Amino acid sequence: MKAGILTVSDRSSRGEREDLGGPEVGRWVSAMGVEVARRAIVPDEADAIAAVLKEWADDGALDLVLTTGGTGVSPRDVTPDATLEVADRLVPGFGERMRAESLKKTPMAILSRAVAAVRKETLIINLPGSPKGAVENLAAVWDAVGHAVSKIRGDASDCAPGGSRE
Numbered sequence: 166m167k168a169g170i171l172t173v174s175d176r177s178s179r180g181e182r183e184d185l186g187g188p189e190v191g192r193w194v195s196a197m198g199v200e201v202a203r204r205a206i207v208p209d210e211a212d213a214i215a216a217v218l219k220e221w222a223d224d225g226a227l228d229l230v231l232t233t234g235g236t237g238v239s240p241r242d243v244t245p246d247a248t249l250e251v252a253d254r255l256v257p258g259f260g261e262r263m264r265a266e267s268l269k270k271t272p273m274a275i276l277s278r279a280v281a282a283v284r285k286e287t288l289i290i291n292l293p294g295s296p297k298g299a300v301e302n303l304a305a306v307w308d309a310v311g312h313a314v315s316k317i318r319g320d321a322s323d324c325a326p327g328g329s330r331e
Contacts, residue, residue: 166228166314168194169203169221171214173234173244174294178208186233189296193303194231202227209235214247222251222287228314230287231303234294236279244291245278252282252289256313259290259306266305267298281306286318 172178172187184206191201203221207213214232221227235244249255259281267274279291279302288310292299312324 166199167202168199168229169227171232172206175208178206185296186294186299190299193300209241211243211247215251218251222284230289232291233299236291238276245280254283256281262306263302
């Protein structure tokens with residue numbers, strides 16, 4: 166599986182703060198056997214986020230795009246909005262699961278607007294900007310990522326052994 170990691174941060178994009186979330190997510194997915202093929206940092210601007218998401222998904226080289234940052238409720242948190250703008254289809258279970266798991270650790274998880282979506286044949290998942298939160302959220306949904314990518318890429322096999330299509 167090939168992934169891209171997009172950090173969304175005004176300060177990191179200007180070089181005023183080191184990006185810690187993107188590299189931490191990169192280390193985690195690499196340990197899971199995923200090749201991190203692209204990395205970028207953009208400011209909290211919906212147009213900039215959407216442009217990278219479109220470029221990365223439309224060229225077909227990436228199975229997975231993980232964003233870090235911009236998932237809350239402050240005025241500059243626009244990552245979910247940009248993701249929804251470019252999405253072909255939503256995959257709401259990812260955000261639901263991430264929030265449910267995060268709520269076990271902090272009541273502030275209710276403020277997350279993180280979404281997951283499909284564009285072309287690429288799965289896009291929004292993660293928090295905090296390195297710890299990003300990895301915890303990704304770990305919460307990881308068991309479904311590979312299967313989702315296979316299905317998005319056209320795997321027509323049954324989802325469960327012995328299952329039938331009706």
